[in-house]
Structures are given as C-alpha cells and as structure tokens.
Amino acid sequence: MLFSIIQSLVQGESVGIADVIASILAMLFIIFCILPVHEWAHAWAAYKLGDSTAKAQGRLSLNPLVSFSPVGALFLLLFGFGWAKPVPIDSRYFRNPKRDTALVALAGPLSNLIVAWLGAIILNGIYVASNHSLPAFVMAFFSAYININVALAVFNLIPLPPLDGSKILGAFLSNRTLYNFYRYQNIIILIAFIVLFTGVLDRPLTWLNQICAMGVYWLGSLPYELFGML
Known part of the structure; x- marks a missing residue:
C-alpha cells in the first residue's frame, strides 16, 4: 500500500x-x-471442532500482542497484504481431519469479509446520519478498511501453502495427493x-477483489435500502 503511494510520488x-x-490509519487499525x-x-x-491447542496456549484471544507479527504488519503497510502470528492447530483432535481443517482455515477469510461488511454498514450509517453526505476523510478511511479486508480474504483463499486456501483445497484431495502437495510445499511457496x-x-486478483467488494458494499447498504433510508 505505502509502496504504491511512494511509486505514485516518484512518478510525479x-x-x-x-x-x-486515512489509509495508514485504516491499515494500523487492521493490524x-x-x-x-x-x-x-x-x-x-x-x-x-475439538482442538483446544490454541486455547491452551492462550491464543483464543483478541489481544493484538498475542498474534502480532512484525514482518506481517510491515508487509501489510507496504504492499496491502500481510499476516499475524498463526495459531497452532492440531488436526489429530478433529473428528474428520480434512474437513475440519478446511473449516478452520475458512474461518479466517470469512472473518475478514464479516468485518468488511460491518464496516460497510457503519459507513452507510454515517452517510444517513450526516444527511446523505460524507467527509472525504471518513470515506477514504472506510474505503481502505473495507477494500483491504476484502483483499486479505481473497488473498488468503488462494489455494497455495501456507495460505488458508491450501487447507481448504486439501479437503477435496486424496490422501496421496495431499501428501505430495505438502511434501513439495516449500517449492510451491x-x-x-x-x-x-x-x-x-x-x-x-483485482477482478475478484472488485467483485467481492461490490458484494460487501451492497450488503452493507441493504438494511438501509429496505427501510428506505438511502
């Protein structure tokens, strides 16, 4: 993100x-x-789903210090995609390891889409409360907040290790194929x-981000549309 801003400045x-x-504040809030x-x-x-490994290690927490990754935060600030410290998962505790691992992986990107949707609801609420006008700063903040969350969700769904999408893909692969998939994951990475x-x-990725962002913005405006407030 900052990298693209610097490029724009260099290009005049x-x-x-x-x-x-507004974009920097949105990224810091996300981090x-x-x-x-x-x-x-x-x-x-x-x-x-039966795995208490993360809970036992104090990772079932919203404390930012518990999951903070300096490198992941730096990547988010510079490039618009980043990560936190991954939670430990032990699939041996799952009743159906492949399916449940996929569900656990899906929970992360889904959370990004949910918070993006909540951001869109708040943005529309501010728009309605301010008599159908929005300060440019507020619009810039929420646009960055929503678009980055959508981008994080889409990026994490790419079916390549170590991204969440690879674990979701694993639910649809045979055991032999899955073994080879993770055997060569370093090369794949x-x-x-x-x-x-x-x-x-x-x-x-830009096309997918745009489609998902449009859906999030539409869902965020839907409650207000239903009551004729927009």
Whole structure:
C-alpha cells in the first residue's frame, strides 16, 4: 500500500495527504484490531471442532500482542497484504481431519469479509446520519478498511501453502495427493512468491477483489435500502 503511494510520488502523480493518512490509519487499525480477529476465528473454529491447542496456549484471544507479527504488519503497510502470528492447530483432535481443517482455515477469510461488511454498514450509517453526505476523510478511511479486508480474504483463499486456501483445497484431495502437495510445499511457496511479485496474478486478483467488494458494499447498504433510508 505505502509502496504504491511512494511509486505514485516518484512518478510525479498527485497524492492527497488526507487520503494517505486515512489509509495508514485504516491499515494500523487492521493490524492491531482485525488481524487478531482473523487468528481468533481460526482458534475459535478449531476449539469448537475439538482442538483446544490454541486455547491452551492462550491464543483464543483478541489481544493484538498475542498474534502480532512484525514482518506481517510491515508487509501489510507496504504492499496491502500481510499476516499475524498463526495459531497452532492440531488436526489429530478433529473428528474428520480434512474437513475440519478446511473449516478452520475458512474461518479466517470469512472473518475478514464479516468485518468488511460491518464496516460497510457503519459507513452507510454515517452517510444517513450526516444527511446523505460524507467527509472525504471518513470515506477514504472506510474505503481502505473495507477494500483491504476484502483483499486479505481473497488473498488468503488462494489455494497455495501456507495460505488458508491450501487447507481448504486439501479437503477435496486424496490422501496421496495431499501428501505430495505438502511434501513439495516449500517449492510451491517459492513459486507462489515469484508469481505474486511478478504480477501474474494481479489482474485476476483485482477482478475478484472488485467483485467481492461490490458484494460487501451492497450488503452493507441493504438494511438501509429496505427501510428506505438511502
């Protein structure tokens, strides 16, 4: 995120200071308040499915210090995607390891979409309460907040290790295929990073982010539309 802002400045493009500040505040809020929710969702789902490993290690918590990752936070600030300290999961405690591991993995991205939706509801509430007008700073903050959460959800659903999508994909693979998948995961991770940083996935990821963001904004406005407030 900051990397793209710096690029714009280097290229001589105009960048609004208020928009930059709003985006940085949104990213800091996500780092300290939302990434912990993502990890808590994993821990909570695992606990409900029979694995108390995260709870025993104090990871079933919304305390940002428990799940803070300096590198993940730096990546979010610079590039718009990042991570928190992953919660420990032991699939041996699950009744159906492949299915339950996938459900635990899905809980994280789903939490990002839920908090993005709540952000859209709050944004529309401010719009209605302020007589159908929004300060530019407020719009910039919530736009960054919603779009980053959507991007985190979409990014984490990519079916490549160590992302959540790889664990969801695992539920649909045979045991032999799954074994080989994780056997070569280090090579797959290296290839994934090369692909991401060469921009090969930029267009499809942007398209998916836009579709999901449109859905979130629509769902956020729906309660107000139903009561004729918008």
